[in-house]
Structures are given as C-alpha cells and as structure tokens.
Amino acid sequence: MNAEPVSIAAASTATPGLAIDGLAVAYGGQRVIENLSLTIEQGCFFTLLGPSGCGKTTLLRTIAGFIQAAEGRLLFGGSDVTRLPPHRRNIGMVFQDYALFPDKTVFDNVAYGLRARRVDEATIRRKVAQSLDHVGLGHLAARHPAALSGGQRQRVALARALVIEPQLLLMDEPLSNLDAKLRVQVREVITELQREAGITTIFVTHDQDEALAMSDRIGVMNRGRLEQVGPPSAIYREPATGYVADFVGAANLVKVTLPAAAAIGPVMVPLPGGVVTARAPATVPAGHALLVARPEEISLTRDGEGLTGTVRRRQYLGGRTTYKVELPEGLTLAVDLHGDRHDAFQPGDLVRLGFDPLRTLVLAS
Numbered sequence: 001m002n003a004e005p006v007s008i009a010a011a012s013t014a015t016p017g018l019a020i021d022g023l024a025v026a027y028g029g030q031r032v033i034e035n036l037s038l039t040i041e042q043g044c045f046f047t048l049l050g051p052s053g054c055g056k057t058t059l060l061r062t063i064a065g066f067i068q069a070a071e072g073r074l075l076f077g078g079s080d081v082t083r084l085p086p087h088r089r090n091i092g093m094v095f096q097d098y099a100l101f102p103d104k105t106v107f108d109n110v111a112y113g114l115r116a117r118r119v120d121e122a123t124i125r126r127k128v129a130q131s132l133d134h135v136g137l138g139h140l141a142a143r144h145p146a147a148l149s150g151g152q153r154q155r156v157a158l159a160r161a162l163v164i165e166p167q168l169l170l171m172d173e174p175l176s177n178l179d180a181k182l183r184v185q186v187r188e189v190i191t192e193l194q195r196e197a198g199i200t201t202i203f204v205t206h207d208q209d210e211a212l213a214m215s216d217r218i219g220v221m222n223r224g225r226l227e228q229v230g231p232p233s234a235i236y237r238e239p240a241t242g243y244v245a246d247f248v249g250a251a252n253l254v255k256v257t258l259p260a261a262a263a264i265g266p267v268m269v270p271l272p273g274g275v276v277t278a279r280a281p282a283t284v285p286a287g288h289a290l291l292v293a294r295p296e297e298i299s300l301t302r303d304g305e306g307l308t309g310t311v312r313r314r315q316y317l318g319g320r321t322t323y324k325v326e327l328p329e330g331l332t333l334a335v336d337l338h339g340d341r342h343d344a345f346q347p348g349d350l351v352r353l354g355f356d357p358l359r360t361l362v363l364a365s
C-alpha cells in the first residue's frame with residue numbers, strides 16, 4: 001500500500017488543482033469508494049487506472065458532482081465544492097460515447113457551454129473558431145455529428161469541453177471507441193492541448209499503455225481504493241504491490257518464502273534451482289513474499305551465470321520475442337528479448353537466467 005496519503009493541511013504551498021479528502025461514495029448503502037484522499041497539482045495530467053468495476057467512473061462522477069459523496073471533501077483550486085451542483089463546478093467533460101447533440105452542427109455543439117453561460121455571440125464565434133482550429137476541425141464547423149468519423153467526433157467533444165476554459169477537465173475512457181491507430185492520434189491531440197491549456201486533467205482508462213504514455217501521474221485503483229499513486233516510471237519500475245505490478249505491464253510474479261525478514265535493500269531469495277539477489281523497496285516480513293521480475297529485466301544466455309532453465313515456447317512479437325522458460329518444480333517465467341534476437345534460442349534449449357539485482361523486487365505478499 002503506497003497510495004500517497006494526503007491531508008489538506010499537509011499539501012504544498014502551491015494550491016493544488018484538486019484535493020480529495022477522506023472521500024466515501026456509496027450506492028444504496030453499499031460503499032464502493034472508502035476513505036480516499038488525493039491531491040492533484042494544478043496543470044497535472046492525472047490518470048485513474050484500474051480494471052472494470054474498481055470505481056474509476058464513480059470517482060470521476062463524484063468529482064463532477066453527479067454523485068454526492070457520503071463522506072469527505074472535494075476542493076477545486078482550494079475552494080470547497082463538495083456541496084455544489086455539477087453546473088457550478090466549472091468542469092469540462094469528455095465521455096467515451098462523445099455525447100454530442102445529434103441535431104446541432106459541430107459549431108453549435110462547441111458553442112453550447114458558452115451559450116449556457118450567456119456569453120455574447122461575437123465572443124462565441126471567436127472562441128468556437130479558435131477551439132475548432134485547435135483540434136484541426138475548423139473546416140467542419142457546419143457539419144452534423146452523424147457526418148463525422150469517430151476520431152473527429154471525439155475531437156469535437158474535446159473542443160466543447162475546453163472552450164469554456166474549465167478549471168478541471170474530466171475524461172472518461174474517451175479513446176475506447178476508436179481503433180488502435182486513431183487512439184494514438186487522438187491521444188496525442190489530447191496531451192498536446194492539455195499541456196498548452198495547462199488545465200488540471202483527470203483521465204480514466206483501463207488501458208495501461210495509454211496511462212503510461214499520457215500521464216504526469218497515475219493512480220492505480222483497486223476495489224475503490226488507490227493502491228499506488230506516482231509518475232508512470234515509478235508505477236512501472238517500483239510497483240508497491242503485486243496487484244500494481246500485474247496490472248501495469250507484464251510481470252513474472254513468483255510466490256517465494258523468505259527465511260528471515262528483509263530490510264530495505266538487497267535480499268537473497270530462494271527460487272527453485274537456486275538463489276537470486278533481488279531488492280526489497282520496503283521491509284518484508286519473514287515467510288511468504290512475492291518476487292517481481294519484468295520479462296525484459298531477465299537475461300538469457302547459453303552458459304553464463306544464473307539459474308538453469310529450459311526454453312519451452314517462443315513467441316515472435318515484432319519488436320521483441322517472448323520466451324517461456326521452465327525452471328525446476330514447474331515454475332515458468334516469461335523473458336523478453338528485444339530487437340532482432342528472435343531466433344536466439346529454440347524450444348528445448350538449456351539456458352541460464354540472470355536477474356538484475358536492482359530491478360528484481362521482493363514485496364510483502
């Protein structure tokens with residue numbers, strides 16, 4: 001458990017874009033979010049990452065004000081908005097299904113929020129044109145949503161959310177209806193606009209690649225709790241729990257037994273067929289523990305040092321090749337070799353597995 005507990009009083013001197021303090025949310029008495037605290041810096045692109053049902057949408061909708069918190073407080077830029085209705089929270093929202101008005105043109109869709117705020121028509125014309133140009137759709141202002149591609153619709157939704165210059169931008173799986181290539185294109189548009197506008201953003205996804213590629217910080221959710229919060233590289237390289245290691249990126253998770261408690265630092269870990277040196281990022285009690293090794297952090301050689309295994313399978317994946325290597329006692333590990341080493345080893349080959357002592361982690365189980 002390494003969620004950064006944040007009390008409002010302990011926040012840094014700069015006012016955070018969003019502060020959540022002791023939040024609980026329930027549906028009909030059933031708590032789905034419990035005692036969640038988090039601060040998100042002004043201008044940060046923050047991603048909520050987690051499997052289906054862990055509470056991402058519920059948290060986002062509570063921040064937006066569509067769901068009332070059972071307990072806790074929400075502060076936008078230092079102001080308490082816990083009791084404010086959604087339309088008084090100054091948020092922009094982008095949803096998975098675009099939620100555009102089908103009977104309005106692209107222009108009128110984007111103008112909607114400004115008209116609701118009674119902005120004058122000349123300003124509306126200028127801001128909408130600017131906003132559509134920003135997302136590269138200036139030439140489609142007169143079209144209706146039905147005559148747009150999915151990627152174009154999502155860019156209209158983004159322009160509509162940003163044109164009101166919201167204090168907070170909330171995005172709920174905005175890329176999940178797009179095909180793989182478009183997802184990458186639109187995600188670049190989103191990150192570019194977000195950086196330019198400097199709007200504190202919360203982005204919900206269950207796609208780890210998206211989260212790693214786009215975010216300043218990631219919060220990994222598990223059953224209504226934040227399991228770990230940190231920058232993408234820390235989440236990937238220093239997962240605090242087996243759950244995070246397993247959910248973000250591929251990982252070999254091996255149940256091990258430590259003969260003695262491990263202090264922070266190097267630890268000798270018994271595995272079937274030998275002992276490897278790993279690193280404990282936090283103290284680990286004696287007994288059951290978890291060894292975490294990313295497939296790309298294990299080296300394979302024919303006669304170097306390390307544990308002995310037998311290659312059982314080889315899967316060519318273009319930029320890398322994944323080998324399944326069997327060790328004694330039925331333990332099978334995945335090892336990735338990058339680049340053109342796709343036929344370095346064949347099924348049946350005897351190999352040596354080397355573990356990076358800094359990158360191989362031992363965690364409490």
Ligand SMILES: Nc1ncnc2c1ncn2[C@@H]1O[C@H](COP(=O)(O)OP(=O)(O)OP(=O)(O)O)[C@@H](O)[C@H]1O
Binds near residue numbers: 027032050054057
């Ligand atoms: N309106 C509702 N009434 C009762 N329970 C709900 C309601 N909406 C969501 N839940 C439950 O709350 C939990 C969290 O749901 P939520 O939709 O927030 O998850 P999620 O992480 O966004 O999932 P997904 O990725 O599938 O959208 C789930 O157990 C879900 O079944």
